[in-house]
Amino acid sequence: MSSGVPASSTVPDPHAARREKLRKLVEMGVDPWGGRLDGIASISDVRAQLPQVKFHTEAGQQLNLPVELLSLEDVQQRQNEFRTWLSQQGKGEMVGPTVRVAGRIMLNRDKGKLRFLDVQDRTGSVQLFVGMNQVGEKNWELAALLDMGDIIAADGMFAVTKLGEPTIFVTALHFLTKMLEVPPEKHHGLNDPELRQRMRYLDLTYNEGVLPRFIARTKVVQSIRQTLHQQGFFEIEGPTLHTIAGGAAARPFVTHHNTLDLDLFLRIALELHLKRLLVGGMERVYELGRVYRNEGISPRHNPEFTMLEAYQAYGDYGTMMDLTESLILRAIEAIDGNYRRPWGDKLIDFTPPFARRTYDELFQEHTGVDPRDEAGVRALAGKIGFHTEGKHPDVIKSEVFEEKVEDALMGPVFVLDYPASICPLTKRKRENPQVAERFELFIQGMEVANAYTELNDPDLQEQLFRTQLAGLADDESMAKMDTDFIRALRHGMPPAGGLGVGIDRLVMLLTNTQTIRDIILFPVLRPEQEK
RNA sequence: GAGCGCGUAGCUCAGUCGGUAGAGCAACGGACUUUUAAUCCGUAGGUCCCGGGUUCGAGUCCCGGCGCGCUCACCA
Numbered sequence: 001m002s003s004g005v006p007a008s009s010t011v012p013d014p015h016a017a018r019r020e021k022l023r024k025l026v027e028m029g030v031d032p033w034g035g036r037l038d039g040i041a042s043i044s045d046v047r048a049q050l051p052q053v054k055f056h057t058e059a060g061q062q063l064n065l066p067v068e069l070l071s072l073e074d075v076q077q078r079q080n081e082f083r084t085w086l087s088q089q090g091k092g093e094m095v096g097p098t099v100r101v102a103g104r105i106m107l108n109r110d111k112g113k114l115r116f117l118d119v120q121d122r123t124g125s126v127q128l129f130v131g132m133n134q135v136g137e138k139n140w141e142l143a144a145l146l147d148m149g150d151i152i153a154a155d156g157m158f159a160v161t162k163l164g165e166p167t168i169f170v171t172a173l174h175f176l177t178k179m180l181e182v183p184p185e186k187h188h189g190l191n192d193p194e195l196r197q198r199m200r201y202l203d204l205t206y207n208e209g210v211l212p213r214f215i216a217r218t219k220v221v222q223s224i225r226q227t228l229h230q231q232g233f234f235e236i237e238g239p240t241l242h243t244i245a246g247g248a249a250a251r252p253f254v255t256h257h258n259t260l261d262l263d264l265f266l267r268i269a270l271e272l273h274l275k276r277l278l279v280g281g282m283e284r285v286y287e288l289g290r291v292y293r294n295e296g297i298s299p300r301h302n303p304e305f306t307m308l309e310a311y312q313a314y315g316d317y318g319t320m321m322d323l324t325e326s327l328i329l330r331a332i333e334a335i336d337g338n339y340r341r342p343w344g345d346k347l348i349d350f351t352p353p354f355a356r357r358t359y360d361e362l363f364q365e366h367t368g369v370d371p372r373d374e375a376g377v378r379a380l381a382g383k384i385g386f387h388t389e390g391k392h393p394d395v396i397k398s399e400v401f402e403e404k405v406e407d408a409l410m411g412p413v414f415v416l417d418y419p420a421s422i423c424p425l426t427k428r429k430r431e432n433p434q435v436a437e438r439f440e441l442f443i444q445g446m447e448v449a450n451a452y453t454e455l456n457d458p459d460l461q462e463q464l465f466r467t468q469l470a471g472l473a474d475d476e477s478m479a480k481m482d483t484d485f486i487r488a489l490r491h492g493m494p495p496a497g498g499l500g501v502g503i504d505r506l507v508m509l510l511t512n513t514q515t516i517r518d519i520i521l522f523p524v525l526r527p528e529q530e531k
Numbered sequence: 532g533a534g535c536g537c538g539u540a541g542c543u544c545a546g547u548c549g550g551u552a553g554a555g556c557a558a559c560g561g562a563c564u565u566u567u568a569a570u571c572c573g574u575a576g577g578u579c580c581c582g583g584g585u586u587c588g589a590g591u592c593c594c595g596g597c598g599c600g601c602u603c604a605c606c607a
Contacts, residue, residue: 012574012576013541013575015541018558107568107569109567109569109570110569111569114564114566116569129565133564134564161566163565163566182542182557184542184557185556187543187556188542188544188555192542192599194538194599195542249606250606250607293606295607296603298602298603298606299601300607301606307607502607504607525598526598527598
C-alpha cells in the first residue's frame, strides 16, 4: 500500500475501532459472540496448581520452585530474587500443568511479537503469555484483534515467567465475546457513584472489592437459611400483595388489580401472614424476602429491602435473642470467621455474648432523666424541640430515646423491654403490663433486629388495633385494624417468639459498607435522561 | 419533601480574574520475544448536563430545569 494506512485503521473513536475489530473477526471466520466451551478451570484453581510447576534442568533434574520467593509481597524484590534464583539453576525450562481458563481481558500489554494479557474471572485474574512464534499464525492474528474488556478463553501451560509471575503460556485462544463499549479507566476503575449504580456490571468487574462484597451478601443469606433449617424452621413464601399493609409503621406502595377492581399494597412487613401460619401449625416458620416502604431514600434506606422474619412457637423474646445471636455469628463464620470487624475507622466486636440492657436503664444512662418521671421526660423532649402536646407519654419517651440513645448504641447490644403502648403486636410482661417483651438489636446506632414475645390474645390485639396512639397519624401507626388477622388469632396462635432482621443493614455492618446502595445490586434510581 | 455540593473527551480528573478546551488512561500509526498501571515516538478525539439571561466575549457569573451525592425529615 503506497499511500499510508487503510481507511479502516485511521478511526480514532474507540467505539468505531471496536466495531472495526468485530468486522475483522467475522471476516476471519471467528464468531465474535462465542458459545459453549467445556473444560474451563477457575483462575483460583489454576493458581492453586503453582506447586506442580517444576524447573527442568538440562541435567534432567526436576526442581521445585522457591515458593517463598514467589509469595513475596514486594513485587520488585520478588522479581529480582526470582531472577537470581533462576540464573543459579543454569539452563532448563519451566514445566507446568496444561489448563484452560476463561474471562474478561483486563490489561493488554502489546510488546511487539509478544503480548501479555491479564484475564479475570469470578475467582481472580491471571496473566496470559502470547508469543508470535508460540501460538501460530491464526492465534496471533486473533490476538491482534483483542481489546480490553473482550471475553476470551485460553489453553496453555501454567508456569511462571523469568520474573516469577504465574502465567499461562498460551497455545490456543478462543474468542468468546466482543466488548463494543469502552471499559472504565484501568487504574481508577469507575468512580462516578451514579454510573456505578446504573452500570453495576461495570462496578462488579472493574472496581476492587465489589464482587467480593456481593458474594459475602450471598454467603450471609445462605448461612441464615442454613442455620434456620438446622433449627427446624420452614421457609415459606407469603403474599407480597396485601389488602392491608400491616405489621409495621410505614407508608406502602399502592397498586391496583384490574379484574377485582381492588387497590392492593406492596407488603411493608412479613409479620401478620407468618403468624397466621403459626395458627396453622407451622410451629417454626420464616420468610426471607423483599418488603417495600414508600419512604425517603438515604444511605441507610432503599424503597425495597430484604427482611428476615422468623417465628417460633413456645418461645419468647429471650429465645429470639439467642436465635439472633447465633444467626449473626454463623453468618460471620460463613464470610471469614472474624468476630472483630472493621467499620470505617472503628471496630465492631461481635464476640458473644452480645450485651443485654434494658430500655429504661439506657434511657437513664444517656439522658440522666428517670424514664418513669413523665414530667421530666416531657420537659427533656421540649428542650430538644419536640412537640409534646396531646402525645402519649410513651410516645414522647420513645422519641427522646431515638434522639438521645439510639445513635450512641455502638453495640452490638440488645435493648430490652420497651414501653408497651408503642408495641401493639407484643405481649406485655405478666408482672408489669406497662412493659412489652420486645428487644431491638443495635449496632453502630443502627437497628438491625427487632423481636417480640408475640401477642396471641385476640381480644387484646383487637383492642390495641382499635386504640389509635395519641398524636400519631394513621400511616405512622402500627395499629391498623386487620379483622382477618384477629379471626386467625381467635382460632388459637400458640405463644411464640418472633424476630425481624434487616438483612441489608446486617450485611452492611458485616462487610464494612457505609451505604445501603453498595449492598443492593440495583438500588432505586430515577430513569436516565434520553440523550 | 428541604438545605448544601457536584455534572468538562468512552473512563479518571485539571481548568487561575470571564478571553475562545487540558492531562493521564482508552483509541489509531510506528518500535520492542519476559511485560505486569509496560515503556518510547507520533496522530486523532469536546452538545463543557439541558434551556434561558448578563456580557464585546460564558466551562467560569445569574435564573430555571434534569441527574447524582451529602445532611435533615419520614423510615428499618
